[in-house]
Every structure is written in C-alpha cells, then in structure tokens.
Amino acid sequence: MRVAVLQFPGSNCDDDCLQAFGRVLGCEASLVWHGASELPIGTDLVVLPGGFSYGDYLRCGAIAAHSPVMAATKRFAERGGNVFGICNGFQVLTEARMLPGALLRNAGLAFVCKNVTLRVESQRSSLTARIAVGSQYVMPIAHMEGNYFADEATLDAMEARGQIVLRYVDGATGQAVAGANPNGACRNIAGVANERGNVVGMMPHPERVMEGLLGGEDGKALLEGLVAQVAAAAA
C-alpha cells in the first residue's frame, strides 16, 4: 500500500508520519513536496502531517490549502481516494473546504500539549470503519488552534450523517464532558470526516504513540484500522 505524506514548508511531523506508516505499519511511504502538481502514481492514501505550514501565516493551513499538491489531493479525493490529516493537516483540510467547519484559537488562549482520551463516535470514515463505536484511545494533542467550530445546523447535519468520528472524553467515565474538552471545541469534537467518509481529520497525534518505547501504542491501534480499510478498498 502506498502512502504519500505531504510536506509543506513548516511541516514538522512529516518524518513521524513516514516512520508510523512506513516502518511501523509496513506501508510504502514517501514524502511529497507541496509544489508537486501530481501525486505519485499508485497512491492509496494521502497523509497531511502536523506542523506550522507556511508559519501559520494568515490562518493555520490557509496558505497550504492553496498549494499545487492540494489541488492534486482534491482531485484524488473526488475520485474516492483516501485522505487523512493530523493537527495542522486537519486545519489544511478545513481551509481547503475538504472538511466542514474551521479550527479556531483554543478557548483558553494557550498552547495545549498533553494526553487526552478519545472515543470513536462513528464508523462512517476510512479511519474508524473497522473500529467499534465507543472504543477509547489515549494520545497527545499539541496545538494552539484546535477549537473546532461549525454552526449548529452544520453540526446537527454532521451528527446525523455520522461525520463526527472522534470526541474528547473523560478517561474514567467515557463521557464527553466539558472537563475533558481541552480547547473549547464544539461538542467535544476531536475528529471529523466528509460526507463520503474518505477524507478525515483529527487534532490529536496518533503518529506519536506507535511504539511502547515512545509512550504507548494507541496510535498504532487506530492507524492499523485506517491502513486495513484503505488496503481493502484498493484491493
């Protein structure tokens, strides 16, 4: 399975994603520069890594969303190709209008870097298709603009269609309570999908918890589901 990890000026989780999808999950993963007008032939999955693309100038992800490689990524997604964004990658996908909503400054105005507990809310995405609803994972967030916003009507429609795929929850009770919300995100949303389910974005960093030596394997468990789903679709 071929994974294209996009690299923008200012990406800083690109190598982590290469390690996660390549070495740990056994995919054929390569970096693709933002200026590329086409994705490598045979790409099965496009990954947008975390970081500070274009220095977060204007708005996080706003300038990256208009780069040549994103035009190619949009065409890929329109043909049904799978696209997955983490943190800044999620911001880029919302700015490119490939995902609904926007990511605002954290409600507490502080950069938040800590472990959070996530609960899978829906199987209607390539990321969560093979994971039971209610499954919980612990992984880090590290962002300044992770406060997910969409208007109420959009949120209701997304909820009805199963596009809200991950929520921040209390680790002990599994409930999406206010105290478990690290950034003020509407309805404790940590990850969303498009209507078709082939484009997914999440603020937390699964690629940082791929190995016990580095603090846990919850990210591996989550991304194994994505890889299995994409591989099955490609077969």
Added chain:
Amino acid sequence: MRARVLIVPRPEVLDPQGRAVAHALAGLGFAGVRDVRVGRIVYLTLDDGLGRADAAREVERMAKELLANLIVEDFTIEWMD
C-alpha cells in the same frame, strides 16, 4: 490604488482573544467596555491600471478565497484613495 480589508470574527463565533483583551481593559480601570472583538487588517496596493470596478471585484474575490474564512469571519473592504 490602495485598499484595506478588515477581517473580524463573526458575531456567533466565540473570540477568546477579544475576551482576554476585554478583561485586561477592565483590569486597567477602563469601565463601560461591553465587548471586544480582535480581527486583522490586510493592506493591498493594486496596479492603477485596473479600473476601480475591476479592482473592487478582484479584492472581493481575494477576501473570499483567501484573506477571510467565511465560516468564522466577516470582512469589509475600504478604499484608501
């Protein structure tokens, strides 16, 4: 030709930055501030060859496509000459 594009968070969007500034103003003893919204200004210098009508259309497109995110922000265009 010079234009400036004023970009502010939409009224229904919580603006934590504005709220923090409001707190700070209250702390400095400025009473009577009911709300603060923090936005950004983009100054554009445009080729004079463009007529005002074309320039206005172009700046409007720039604002919609890149300068503002209409999901969370509103913009207004002001001409400076």
